[in-house]
Amino acid sequence: MDSPLGAADPAAEPRRRELQSLLRTEIPIAAQMDVAVDQIAPQGLWLSMPLAPNRNPHQTAFAGSLNSLCTLAGWAMTHLLLEQLGIDGATVLRRSSIKYHEPVESDRVVAWCLPPRDADWEHFVEMLPEKGQAKLDLVVEIAGSVSERPAVLFAGNYVVLGNGES
Template sequence: MSATAESLQALLYEEIPLCRALQVRVERWQDHQLCLSLPLAANGNPHGTQFGGSLYCAALLAGWGWLHLRLAESGLAGAVVIRNAQISYLLPLEGDALSRCSAPAAEDWQRFVTLFQRRGVARLTLNSEVLDAEGRVAVQFSGEYVLQR
């Protein structure tokens, strides 16, 4: 795990107490893709599958963490909040899960940075997905994150 991923892990546990309870782990930050793990043991429901609320949190956190790391790389700082989100649960997850968020289109990122630099506030839509142990997409998530000074 890179130093940047390690700092994100510490931040999640220190600033968002729910992450510790869910046992969310930063698995990797590579090529502008963030992957978080979510163990079934800490997030199970009475059906023996991952709890939907935990999956929502993991998907949202993948986007929030992605933006946090990308901003640090870009030398930008501000408060990141979620403004709007949509989620689709496609498959039940009967084991551990992996939540991942990849970079948006380059032009979307550049527009976001430019708006933030000009106005001190900008919005960016990030898509994340939660995968099962076989790599199948079980959850699709789209969140609109806001950065403000």
């Protein structure tokens, strides 16, 4: 099955700018954190933020900012997928878990939201019109500099309450 985000889109730049504007206007913390949408591709969605306004007293990324960046990445991925389906809906985070494996020290912190697994995506697409709501489990990683594993690993369960086709 193809990626839920579709094939690489040569006209992705306007979509990237629109998503960044949406995040910054509709979710004010995204503007406060200076979140940027770096890339939308079949392999996922990348958001980033500068370390400086999101640091703790140890000069590493503040855990709350890391959690917020991951939450925003999952929300943005869900938004893109709904847009692709032509469906309006309210997206909320139902539950999440986050593991901080190592401090994040890079000047630019990058979160990568992986596309949903094929089975999860198929179930989501089936349930949303049938039940008027559906859930989507997403994983977001923030790369580390010390080990092979991610510095931060986030799992979010997003629920969409569908409002029909847009």
